[in-house]
Amino acid sequence: MVASPEMRASDGDRERVAAALREHMVDGRLDVDEFNERLEQVYKSRTYGELARVTSDLPATDLNTLPATKPQPKPSKDPKKARDELRANWAIWAMASSINWVIWLIVSTTSDGSVYPWPLWVMGPWGVVLLIGTLSQAAGGNRR
Template identity: 55%
Template sequence: MAAGPEMRASDGDRDKVASVLREHYAQGRLTTEEFDERLEQLYTSKTYGELAVLTSDLPDVDLRLLPEVPSRAPERARAGAGKEAGNKKLSEAWAVWAMASGVNWMIWLIIGLTGDDFPYPWPLWVMGPWGVVLLVSTIAGGQGREKNR
């Protein structure tokens, strides 16, 4: 049965088209920007028709002459485990920050209640810079994971 343009493509099909695009990029037919753009489109493509559009303006490449692309299943498993470990570390860092901030605020409250007047809110100087660093790490980590997809 011949594959029509509306038929769904597999990861293996996308890997073969990626090999073709890499070959054309290596031969100078695609600029870096074009290559990156087509790779982005490639990994969001679902059908053979969408894959064909990516190479329609390029000469045919005999896929049998290209080396076999290894399976990406182990790579995906490692990437997923790395993301989970990164998320866990960030969650742990936020938990430590919250605990330390809470302890500092409790000390400040005890000092304020037992003294004549409430002191300057010095826990802000403990939790502020630390929180900003964690926030930037969280945002940067999320953007890094999106780029890796």
């Protein structure tokens, strides 16, 4: 079935025309500014006729052979790298907590009376977040 110019275009149709425009830009038929203008027109187009006008002065491209772009899945993280990052985060947490406790100890020994152990508020929430990350990584590692 041949699509008439009045027929409404789908998102996939617009993506295929956008892919064709990218190919024409790579081939040097369009400069960046013209590509951006036409790409904007593509995404505003509602019908096949409007899409055809965007590419009417370019060589014919079989839009059915061009894939509609889809978001690429993120590559899975290397388990060793993730484990090293987690260890580094724990080391930073331990260092920051130690510094805070040293400051608290100095303030406590030089002041009159007791000082609230405020470093708990620094290390507590941060530690809980790291613990959750560690446990989820361990659970994910057991599933593989």
